[in-house]
Amino acid sequence: MKTKQFLVLAAGFASLIFMTACNENNDASPEQAKLEIRLTDAPNSNIKEVWVDIKEIQVNIGDSTSWTPLTGVHPGVYNLLSLTDGRDTLLADATIPAGRLSQLRLILGEDNYIITHDGQKEMLTTPSAQQSGLKVQIHNDLTGGVLYRLVLDFDAAKSVVEAGNSGKYILKPVIRVLSFVPSGGIAKGFVAPDSVMSTIYAIKGPDTISSTATNNGNYQFRDIPAGNYEFHYYPAHDSFQTATKNVSVELGKITTVDTVFLQHK
Template sequence: MKITRLLPFIGAAVLGLAGCSKDTDSSETSKLEVRLMDAPGDFRSVVLDVRQIEVHLKDENDPDGWKTLGFKPQTINVLEYVNGRSALLVSEDFAPGDLKEIRLILGPDSYVVGTDGQRYDLKTPSGQTSGVKLKLDKATLRQRSTFQLLLDFDVAKSIVERGNWRPGNDKKERYLLKPIIRVVAQDLAAGIRGTVAPAAALPQVLAIRATILGPDTVSTSADASGAYQLNGLAAGTYRVEFFPSAPAPTGQTAYHSETRAGVVVTNDNVTTIPTVNLQ
């Protein structure tokens, strides 16, 4: 299986899928996802200014063990991600091995909007400098699988009102941000499989899931019998696209592309798509 954002044989109809994932042999790599969800609090909005995400790969006190992940700095309203919804922050190929810690570097632009409709800046005592560090227990990335770190942000416990604040004081000084985040680490063992005909079309298969980062695309090629399987997928709803990479023999009907929308994938299960005919 290969992970990619754009394949060279795909025409202009799918150019919008272009991105920056690597095209590597997934038998030697894993995939790492970092997602954020929220336990609700008594605010209209809670916006975090996330500048950088890192993971630690070595012993706890080794300063050289940090690796920066492919995350685009952004502000995230965590209250949009409740009741099972989560924001995908990172999705990238990663070498198998153990992760010791994850660290979020926060910028100065975090804020809340209270029930009074007023915006209050959030002061972060340590997150703006050394970062918010979260220890990981038994976080091991394995070959040909997706490993997900789900960061469960507790709004009610993380946002603390200053004891000396009174109405009429400078509203920027009302709240402190002291992040309380629970980390849920899990292997993702879901997949999609099926058969594409005719096998002579050398079919390519793309499974595309919409995320906050844009389309997340996993691809593979059918084997000599037309069978394919995509492993290590996150749960969600996918659009699966099938493309011939070889022309039909002279005198035969030309091969064409096909799409199957609304393919639901659940954790630890492999979803089977009925045979897809490209001719």
């Protein structure tokens, strides 16, 4: 991690840093939110393995009645019982429109099965009512530029049902939202004059948490941890003085920093 002392040396390289520092912080769109979906489960003492074939994830945004497939989904056949004791797996890393996320649904394939404790493989049939997708109620607002982490608990113990005395098993998925939280906040602002490119460091205590650079005077830190920061501004032109501002970042919210007016030396 960079320290404050390092920043003094780094200021001399501000014009070079600008060429590479216009990263995703500046590219973030206020109309888009990031959604990370993870899957976990609790142990099941009766079955050795439960494999579920996840083909697609769709979302329902706002008041729309239509379903939109997510990009960035990782389809595959997942063993739910390998996702216990705090372990999870990444199902999707997607960008979706900011606003109200009403529901999502998992579209399953046909390769669903269990492995019993004596090593037998038993295919799982899925009731026709579930074939259109497994719906999960969300009803949360998403702020543009913020990364949200959604953890789904696919309860294998309740989802696998033995069909009477037939020895067959049915998959009746029980899924709940274990957690749905924003991972950080957004801080954005403007540096004048906008003709002077500047590098900005977000410093929390002795550490530099993130850095970015201005683009026509605008800058943005996306998805940084909540807390109190010192923002240090280093102009690329050595005829201007550096500047500092105290900034408070809140979880899942956008903080607009007062305009920084660079002063001549």
